[in-house]
Amino acid sequence: MVGQRVRTRFAPSPTGYLHVGGLRTALYNYLFAKKMKGDFIIRIEDTDQSRKVEGAQRDLIKTLEWAGIVADESPERGGNFGPYIQSERLQIYDKYCKQLLDDNHAYYCFATHEELEENRQLQIKQGLQPKYNRKWLPEEMGGTIPASIIRKKLDEGEPYVIRMKVPDYVSVWFEDIIRGPVEFDSSTIDDQVLMKSDGFPTYHFASVIDDHLMEFTHIIRGEEWLSSMPKHLLLYEFFGWEPPKVAHLPLLLNPDRSKLSKRQGDVAVEDYIRKGYSSDAIVNFVAMLGWNEGEGSEQEVYSMEQLVNKFSLERVGKAGAVFNVEKLNWLEKQYIKNRPTEELVEVIKPVLLAELEQKKSLMPLEIITSETYLEKVIELMRERVGFEHEFVTFSSYFYFEPEAYDDEAVKKRWMVDTNDLLLEFVDILLTIEDFSAANIEAHLKEFVIPKGLKAAVLIHPLRILVSGVSFGPSLYHMLEVLGKETVVRRILKGIEKISFQA
């Protein structure tokens, strides 16, 4: 194994959306493989027919690719170790199962669900660990069932499963890359079903065989698999295969420290995409949940490339991490602040166009959809939005007339003579040739100072009139970007609707 090219895998079951925990698992597999100049592979574990969801495989891969996690081999890309879908590898599992049967490492079990359940209840009542009672263990393997009976059942076409025979009184030991040595006693391991009665393998069996056949060097997966590791190890031993190195990742947690779940917020990557998070932020955030550079590094923002360069399994923590959206939000803002303007234009243009389908704008379309205009909006709003789409949704006044005016702000900012002042000031605005921020500011001050008033008496009402709200970018720059015509129109329209309230 020394000098071997690193191969890792992400092996989701196509039962629905991609979980953020799954995203992190995939990411760590990807980062490690790429860091080691190796390959990252996607394998689909669809051995449970009943849970299979149509389209899930496509969505899973699409979402991973959205995040920048592109597999070197996958069901869609192919590769030299296919098929990459387990339901297409059934003959392979059959073959290896036969071998286990021949070697007396596995046996047929004809127990019914009812029987099993009854046995389980009995054991629980007796205070024992629920475990298969080995009723169908054949004589030659130390059990009580004669080969003839098994033969007969088989001939009669009786449904069966195939179980692995866990050796008694052995201790299974392995070294986890993240956790160090871990030991289990075989008495705590159940005779795991390998082949289900529908002829499909269970996860445990299929994944061991595929992990070996596909020549993975490192298995990186969630901690929930830690306790089934000994079963897998036993299987490797039965086959005489060298097991890959394993790393069990700490779990992602809810704010109350239970396993991250629906109910307490969004868990699907798609949910976050829908809300407007960028892959940069999600990947960065999820990468830091359990991994850090260490050695006094204070970097918080990492590109995928940097992550690849710096990632190491040794620096993955052992404790679960709470998925905290606040920090994700902060990261998203960091990316928006630093994203090239052209990129932002590309993203928000379609959002604006879609919005324009719904709503009429009184502003010239060729202007507000132009790149130069959007660039100006971005310049003003860049540090004030939490998501890219907010360049449109949170700043709709750059494109649409205000539909309402913030009541509280109006109450606070309107004096008896505000409307008169505004009306007077409109005339001045009309005279401004060069409608620039600096010019507007100069004219406003020139207008207000001789009257012994502060600029604020106009600044706030103007903002409210023009945008409808009491917050936003620099007023003068906002007016400049909107243009004289729009500004004047909105002021006149606004003062018709707003008046001083005592």
Next chain:
RNA sequence: GGCCCCAUCGACUAGUGGUUAGGUCAUCACCCUUUCAAGGUGGUAGCACGGGUUCGAAUCCCGUUGGGGUCACCA
């Protein structure tokens, strides 16, 4: 409950025997400011507990407590 894993500010974490226990998010205050942000400065806040080992423990060992995972013909 058995087995397994884990334990530093509210959150993410740095720290591997000697540090005023550091950083980031959040939070609070102040500065900047026409507003809101952004930014700047500063503050509050943490080694779960109890025993050891040691001249000296956040760091090593044991125990307790707490949390989590897992005990399927699901992955």
